[in-house]
Amino acid sequence: METLSLLSMGFEQALTPEALLFCFIGVSLGTFIGVLPGIGSLTTIALCLPLTFHLEPLLGLIMLAGIFYGAQYGSSTASILLNVPGSAPAAITCLDGYPMSRQGRAGIALFITTIASFIGGSFAILLLIFFAPVLAEFAISFSAADYFSIMLLALTAASTLSVGSPLKGLAMVSLGLLMGMVGTDINSGQFRYTFGIPALADGINLVALAMGLFGVAEILNNLAAGNVPQAGKEKISFKQMLPTPEDWRAFRFSCLRGSFIGSFIGMLPGTGPTIATFMAYAAEKKLSKTPEKFGHGAVAGISAPEAANNASVQAAFIPTLTLGVPGDAIMAVMLGGLLIHGITPGPQLVTTDAALFWGVVASFWIGNIILLILNLPMIGLWVKLLSIPYRFLFPAVLFLICIGVYSVNNNSTDVLLTLVFGIMGFYFNRHGFPSAPLLLGFVLGPLMEENFRRALVLSDSSLATFVDRPISAVFLAMTAVLLVFSFRRKATLTDDKVQLAP
């Protein structure tokens, strides 16, 4: 009952005209950039971060979160119509969404992904409402050692559970952690790795790093690979969108299974929506009586991943808000934004900042309903967006990146650093080194150092404290299992590659 009264308080916060406005702006912007291939939600969130400094924390968070989950709704549109994912998690939707589109069932595919997104999102919000306070209560007893271990698990998961080489992911995490060390050491006041640049005294600017690694690098990547997203000319009307009874039957349970998988993956620290969609798709294909239909326009092949996608995005707020440990790079930027606002996410947030926590949770539901309205009757409008040529998009995005980064500290050095990080991200990406673990490491670096040093001070410098405490020991054991598992998998992969190489 207490939860419900808190939730109703949250709705009071989220239903003010201002909150509704920012929720609307957030989800519309999210859908907008989600639909457009080549601009990620991370870039947009980082871009809007400086704008929220002028806002109340609640409004800022409502808007940033809206961009995040709004983008997941939009990102399937380009996957279905153009076979180009609007964002990484929507890549799997191409597999069956595009064939559906080729069969003249694009409208139905869009309808199904929207409904699946809504159900997945709602499922995870329910989980957030009932599970987050319990987790927060449990997490109050976490010590510095426990926090260190859970962050270690998050970083290990983020680097090993992604697509690609786990070793390369771990190397990028280390690089990110090192970059998090730049700036003033809080214990001694010593400048570290600042190279005499005043702009680095407070550490590397998060917005500059995120924009470089994701905004600039993404544009360079698109342009260099020559796969400049093509403009489409499809038209979809609401009438074409209604599924047949057969589609509904395929949809029902796959959507629920997707929601479940997505929520579970999203709650784990260090795993993002991309892995949730891949797992949901794999599960559906395995469970299906007609697995041969997958890849040729199977409804379950789009409903499960889309439900999982949105469920994981909403569930990702559980560890971020209650533990202060972000699940993926986007949540890391969101966490950075909260810290800049002077809010420290953690178990106390749910009780001390109850209005903020429940306001945001309530806004999720409002946002999802707005998204349903935006994406069903108004789908034609979003589809039209796909006809904007990329040659106009990327100069405009780079312009926004320049002014956006500049506006954080009114500092040109930050813009220059954005370029440096952009080139760095582009170069390392091309050689199979992912950027997301780097960003996650960067945000968690200072927190981990602080907790590591505090844990050792509290235990009279005994490393045994990390295994003596049961919670910490469990997380460390999970980290070890993850490492062993991923390296065994890696070994077989490498053997394959060697055989393939001429």
Next chain:
Amino acid sequence: MENNAPTKVSPEDRCQIPVPVGIDHRIYDVLHAVPNGKRLTRFFRQFLRPSLVARLPVLLLILIGLIAGSIAWGYEVGSFTDMGPGFVPLMLSIALGLLAALILWREWPITRAGAGKAAGQDFAWRPFCAVSGGILAWVLLAESTGFVVAAIAQVVLTALALPGPRWRSILIMAGILSVAGYFLFVVQLGVPLEAVG
């Protein structure tokens, strides 16, 4: 068989920059003097073996680890019982160096063949120069010549990343973005930049 044997530079290979009507031919000459991307790649590549190109990022990471570690050594490192500011950075540098060395060792057979996908591609000089040039123009101009000039320079330079730029639409877009951006960021959000410095 399509082989990547060195061939003559075909006309399509050359930097394709159309001469817009009314633009001074000297500007055109300058634009044409921008070295041809593929030839530039080939020029650099003759010094670099494919296996080295494929290993370069890992070697870079080892180098970063070594440099960061030696800098951390210069800070007070301390010990487990009394950690100095250099302790954690030193540990991380060692971790980075070791991980990179491990990658180097495990991927040795792959990189020996120089089979890295990236190593086989021509480096995209044109987008690289245009995007970097655009951002650099902003960095150099924003505070000296003001928002509008910096924004136009940035958008125009960036738009050169794709061959065959459409000058009229680029200029219109640069104009709209600079004016709209000025009102949004400078007037509304109070970013301290002059319209024209």
